[in-house]
Structures are given as structure tokens and as C-alpha cells.
Amino acid sequence: MRRLAACAALFLTVQAQAQIRPQAFGLPNGLRVVLLEDHERPLVRACLHLPLDPETNARPGLAAMALRVLGQSDAAAVRIGDFEQLLAGAGIELTPALRADGLSWSLLTRSRDQDLALGLLADRAFRSVLDTATLETERLAYWRETERLEASPRAKLRAVLEPDQTLQAPSLESLTTLSFEELLAFDARVLRPDRAVLVLHGDLGLEQAKRLVYLSFGTWTVSSAPHAPPHAPTTAPAAPSSLPKAAPAAPPPATPSVAPVASPQPVRINAPGALPRALAVALEPEDLDREARALLALLLPGDPALFPARIRIEGLDLVAALDGEAQASPAATEALLLERLQALRQRGFTEADLRQAKAAWSAGRALAGLHPEALVGEALDEARGRGTSPARMQALTVEGLNGALRRWLDPARLKAGALGAPRS
Numbered sequence: 001m002r003r004l005a006a007c008a009a010l011f012l013t014v015q016a017q018a019q020i021r022p023q024a025f026g027l028p029n030g031l032r033v034v035l036l037e038d039h040e041r042p043l044v045r046a047c048l049h050l051p052l053d054p055e056t057n058a059r060p061g062l063a064a065m066a067l068r069v070l071g072q073s074d075a076a077a078v079r080i081g082d083f084e085q086l087l088a089g090a091g092i093e094l095t096p097a098l099r100a101d102g103l104s105w106s107l108l109t110r111s112r113d114q115d116l117a118l119g120l121l122a123d124r125a126f127r128s129v130l131d132t133a134t135l136e137t138e139r140l141a142y143w144r145e146t147e148r149l150e151a152s153p154r155a156k157l158r159a160v161l162e163p164d165q166t167l168q169a170p171s172l173e174s175l176t177t178l179s180f181e182e183l184l185a186f187d188a189r190v191l192r193p194d195r196a197v198l199v200l201h202g203d204l205g206l207e208q209a210k211r212l213v214y215l216s217f218g219t220w221t222v223s224s225a226p227h228a229p230p231h232a233p234t235t236a237p238a239a240p241s242s243l244p245k246a247a248p249a250a251p252p253p254a255t256p257s258v259a260p261v262a263s264p265q266p267v268r269i270n271a272p273g274a275l276p277r278a279l280a281v282a283l284e285p286e287d288l289d290r291e292a293r294a295l296l297a298l299l300l301p302g303d304p305a306l307f308p309a310r311i312r313i314e315g316l317d318l319v320a321a322l323d324g325e326a327q328a329s330p331a332a333t334e335a336l337l338l339e340r341l342q343a344l345r346q347r348g349f350t351e352a353d354l355r356q357a358k359a360a361w362s363a364g365r366a367l368a369g370l371h372p373e374a375l376v377g378e379a380l381d382e383a384r385g386r387g388t389s390p391a392r393m394q395a396l397t398v399e400g401l402n403g404a405l406r407r408w409l410d411p412a413r414l415k416a417g418a419l420g421a422p423r424s
Helices: 002-018 062-071 080-090 111-126 132-151 153-161 172-177 180-190 206-217 290-299 330-347 351-370 372-383 390-395 398-408
Strands: 022-026 032-037 043-050 093-099 102-110 197-202 267-270 277-283 310-314 317-323 415-420
Touching (some): 022 206, 022 372, 032 206, 032 372, 043 111, 062 102, 062 180, 080 111, 093 111, 132 153, 132 172, 132 180, 153 267, 153 277, 153 415, 197 206, 197 372, 277 330, 290 310, 290 351, 290 390, 351 372, 351 390, 351 398
Parallel strands (some): 032 197
Antiparallel strands (some): 043 102, 043 197, 277 317, 277 415, 310 317
């Protein structure tokens, strides 16, 4: 009886969550808002997402540095120390994140503190007061993190192979030349309400959400004048073309290669005493079908054709790894990994694989209603045109799935390298 009662409670919870329907509205300044009204718990979640632009992507480290400086800056009339105390005193969680497709802040608060929490989120988004002292402090901290990659061969190899310049670790030279004017220009170009999407989930109704968002974000304007204190430079570059380009030492977005098991300039990280390890990374193709991507994320990690290699999807990257035998060389380990990837690319998946993956995706989607973070993520993807559709998922064929796999594992897209002790 207890088991039946638990199953019934779970069923009712899933049914209640399934009834949550996105409600969309916008502000005159262009901010798009999606509300997921849910009164089951006295909590409110929010996610504010801002896409990056090509100029930012061409400057490794700029977006990461900007997010660091924003997080340590005073906001309007609130000093950074007071800002942190307000968060801690109300138990508000405010977490920044950077991915290849944009930057975001995630918020979790009790519904009774929602006015304060949304105001603090707005402070971070468009009321941060940038100054040169904070830039220099964060530059030094970022510099030390970059230097520490030398002490972690695996982390260094992953950083060197990162195909997306937004997430690439900057060189010390590019960190040194990154200017305060660049940060101001980033603020003016990227932190704009007409580029932003705000997703709200939790214990608030539509009219309440409209009032709350308008009070917190209604004064956010599109302006070429960045936020800076009176003593700091107040003019940003007139056009994106005036921004410094990436440092010559920074790797390009991708290293074309027509050979599946060799590279004209192989990446080698010397790690005496360590077992050889190979990595291969490929950035997601821009026009990849979203449904195919969702199924590949389910199918690839456990595919037996890759053994002993492993593969996973990290953000927009497909990452494959292989730990070699003690007597193997780094070059041989890398060659074996690329051989496994190309064997999987040529073999592809079967109709049975497709059916199983669709069933697993449907089951996961049904349970997503039990996880508010998943609901927020789905709503954000839909608002940005990156959502998956059950109808399109059912229409996906095995040919479409394998076509997506072949494009993602195209040897020309892969960046590969290895670490270990060199063999004479």
C-alpha cells in the first residue's frame, strides 16, 4: 500500500508539473520574459541570459574577464561588500556562468525576498560600476589561474584544444593587453535589454511578475554610454573594428585536417611519469539539428564501438578521451583515439539505437517537470530558438541522426592532442 501511495503521489506531482505553461511578455526596452508559474513551493528561480557577439568571440578571455569584473564591482549605490551581505542575509543564490553561446546569471530565492533578489540581479546586469582597480585585481587573479595550467597537464591540454575562442584560456600576452576601454565596450555591446531573455519560475503570478520585472528592469536602456565612475575613461571604441584583435599566440577556432589519424602540427603536452592520454574536441556545427543533438548526447557516452575511449558532450563541445597503456607513446594513443572516432563515424547508429534513444528522451522529458532547473533550461532554449520538439523528434530518421554524427566527427572539425612522456 505504501508503494502504491508513493506511486500515486509521484503521478500527481508529474501531472501538476506538466500543467505548467510558459507565459511570455516583454518590456518596452526589448527585454523578453518567460514566466513558469508554479505555486507548489515558496521559491522563485530566475535565469537571465545574454548572447555574445562576434567581436567578443574574437578576443579570448574578454568575456570571462568581463564577468569576473562585473561580479566584483559596486552596483549603483550598493558597494560590493554590502551586495554580498544582502545576498547572504536573505539566503539568495546568484550564480554567474559563461558558455560558448552566452553569459548568464542564475538566481534562487524565497518568494518573500523576490523583490530584493530581482533588484540585485538587475544590479549585476546593468548597474555595475566598472573601475580600473577591479580590472587590475581580476587581471592578476586570472593571470595566476592561467599560469596554474602549467602545473596541471590535463587541464592545459583541454584548454589548448578548446575550439571556441570564447572559452579559450587567454595567453599572458592577451591578458596584459586587455584594456579598460575594451571592458566598457563589452558592457555597451553585450549587456543590452534587447538582447536578453529572462526566465522566471516559481511562486508568482503573471501580473505580479510583470510588476516585479518592470520595477527591476524597466530602467535598463540600450545606450552606447557604459557604466564607469567619474575618474575612469567614459568613451568606448566607436566601432567594433577598433577593438584589438586576438593575440597572435591564440589558436584559431578550428584546425583543419584531412587525415583522420594525424595532424600536421600535433599538440603534445610533456608530462613525465604520467600515463599517456589523448583528447579530441569538436565544436558543435552551427546548423546541427537540435533533436539529433539531444539523441547523440544520450547515445555517445556508452557506445561500445569507442571502447576503451570515452566520449561526452560539454556545452557545445564534443569531447573524446583515451587513456593509453604505460608502454604506449602519446602519438600512438592519439592515433588510436582518432581511429575509434572515425570507426564510429563510419558505422553510425541503427534503427534500434534510434528507437531506444527516443524512448529515453521521452522518459527524461516527462521527468523534467520534477526538476525546476530543467524547466527553466527548457524555457530558455525555447525562447532562444534552441528547443527540442516532440513532433520533430518523432520525425527524426536514422539517416538524419547519422548525418549529424558524421558532420560533428568530421576530421576537419576535430582538434586532437596528447600528453605523456615522449618516447625516443
